[in-house]
Amino acid sequence: MPQASVVSPARHWLARLSFAATTAAVVLVLAVAGLRGSVGLLLAGAFGCATALAAAWWFLTHRGLWRWLAATVVVLAPVAVAVVYMRHRLLWVVIVFVLLWVAAVAAGRRALAEPGHGPAEVVTAAPLRPYLIMNPRSGGGKVERFHLAERARALGAHVFLLDGPAVDVAEVARRAIRAGADLLGVAGGDGTQALVAGVAAEHGLPFLVISAGTRNHFALDLGLDRDDPSTCLDALTDGVEVRVDLGRIGDRTFVNNASFGAYAAVVQSPAYRDDKVGTTLEMLPGALTGTNGPHLALTVDGVTVTGSQAVLVSNNPYATGDIAGLGQRPRLDLGVLGVLAVTVRGAADAARLVSGRGRARSLTVRAATEAIVDADAPAVPVGVDGEAVLLPTPVRCAIRPGVLRVRVPRQRPGTRRALPEMDWTRLRRLALASRRT
Template identity: 35%
Template sequence: MRKRLNRINALDRRLVRRSASLRPTPADNALRSLSMSANHSRLWMTVAAGLFVAGDRSQRRGAVRGLAAVSLASALANGVAKPLFPRRRPPVEAVPLLRRLVKPPVSSSFPSGHAASAAAFTTALALESPGTAAVIAPLAAAVAYSRVHIGVHWPSDVVVGAALGSGVALGTRRWWAVRDDEPATLGPAKRTEPLPDGRGLLLVVNPSSGTDDGGELATRLRERLPAAHILELDGDLDLDAELDRRVRRGDIAALGVLGGDGTVSTVAEAAVRHSLPLAVFAGGTLNHFARDVGVEDAATTLAALNSGRLMLVDTARVRLDDEEERTFVNTASLGGYPDFVRLRERWERRIGKWPAAGFAMLAVLFRAQPLHATIDGERCALWMLFLGNGAYHPADQIPMSRPRLHDGVLDVRYLRADLRFSRTRLIFATFTGTLDRSATYVHRRVGRMDVQVDGAQVSLATDGEVNHEARRLTFASQPAALAVFREPLPEDAE
């Protein structure tokens, strides 16, 4: 071991001498300024802020993951590794005077905290947005090398620091899954009569959904679909009744919707009820269903309308107190989960889905009351119950994506409240990525499930809308119940 360390030290000294022998250039001042800008991770916080303000969804997720990785890597490098492995920094005279810092650091040289933070941020960003990380990587490499160039670290300090930072960033996947932005695989393809110019299409437009872009898209759709029947929602309209009335006239061949997941769910229910295909245009804030089906771009749906190409997807249904029935296309939830959904969706566009979900879970668990219920004949107390239309991934973490929409299953997850220290155990398991090994977390995939709640009726949230109450609920998957306009992809089911 000592011989190996001596060889590393000798190599470090040779590399530092070689760096010091480089002739002076304007790069000297640039590298010194760059190195100082990375003090206390200020550089990476600035880059993250820029990505968060001007970046797309994957870049914003990468910025949040990057800052989380930087925090952990910096804490390990500076708070743990440096005290455990003290090492003298290169002598002041090892580099020319022009390069030196006015106040060089006096802490342990091993490992480089700057290199750890640079590698952590870039690697974490690469998990979410590889193209953006490729642009940032030269900056991170320059920060890491600058620590040798200005004489405050040995090269091996930088190499180990970078390895530590990259390892920490890769480790974040254990408790924060990387979302797959690819659309889900759908069921078999079908054909119907093409609807050129929207002829025979009843398009429901929700002007209050999403952002201002929805108004621009509505205008564009009116231009591209001049023959379509347009139904614009207002506060007094009973949408279910109006859809039934218009479909019964006999001139409607398909339904369309421009709105968020709640509006999509309502129109999808009418499409299933009347055996009509559905054209989805993403007009909400999050657009989970449109994203999973692969129709976030309006051009995709417009092309399918002109070709008459359809894909079959699963829906799910819930019967409330053996009376009313509702369809949902994404998720349903009980207990504290409706509050969790509201908080997560309020925060996730700002800080990313996993951090928003983690903080929302903390907020809900601290104030939630246990819900006593019987699930498929088994009595239990729970904090919250989640049911997904289709199998969500990952199975052992907070659900992030839905890779398939044609399996005929409900993804059931609930958090038990009838075990000792269940709140503490759930929080620990969530933030350490060990939910799959926690007795407080139950995960099943079923085709049907019965829930009987003790006491008064409880709120049910479906597709982000909290507008139902019941004591007895029967959930069931409806395989291939909905036909959506979309061209088939190679990975879709045959």
């Protein structure tokens, strides 16, 4: 018989505090409206929220004049509600309501957060012939700014600089192994990290991550210092090993995620690298409304979901509240893919998705060992760790549990516990439950 797990009493009280703050916020508005005898105040607040959410959807799905008119409405709707309450000398109600709601969400997310445990650390001998591949252009020139090549050479590493056009990074890594390298490392973006990590896993060699990229998501989830990539080199002399999973899409390896649909279409654009924000705003309307790009069909656990605007398949699941896959994965060694599909059919679905109510209709979230993405086209654009590729359909994604040995510094910042989204059903159970659940 399985043993009951012990839930911290603090989590129960945080859940109860969240409901208490939510109740206080609602009672405050109802009481003030009742005392003033005005249902109009309640309707004004509800109408303002609905208008702002609808306008936000229009901003994402339209271009030109309509987009900027929608942006204006997003800003002015809450201002108009505040003015209405000010005219009734009730601005303090708005302020107290917002504070209570913020407190409710903060307490609720902390109550729902599960304690995380990273992969086990193993003490191994320091490498004798480490081989590091560095991209001087990555992260706005971090390799040069932090003197990574010089510091690595001083620690006995061979450094290969990616300063030429169209270098086959995977082949460079394989040549290094044939020459006797006993560790492979990369100072560069996550796409380059994935290519070399695949080679390291293939040959059973330890892999060193140096956080010299722009976003460094893989480094973040390994607990590395993203502000000072030179500290990652400490692993060469004072390091430990952890075993993590790798994702596989077709014949490629990914360390973070593979994205299809809206995000992949944006990444695929030649203008994306030079103007990320402008390109995203220009291409999102067609991607979200389905007027450009192939129609996707996701199959996972024997169930097929069609019509999704975006599908994200990640190497281990992201934190519950991260529907864009831009945040943090609490674990990298669970042996499963995180699978997420967003299907929005209009402003009502968008409002539910943003508010967190009724997300089941628009959001499909699974943990599985395999996922298949098909489309009504012979090939589909995919963003693999931020790199744009075109893959033949159907595209098969799989997890490779524990295949990568990662050497990390013994002393490192560590992963921060990512707080989950608000799940009112779980929160209610937690608030009403006894200490043992």
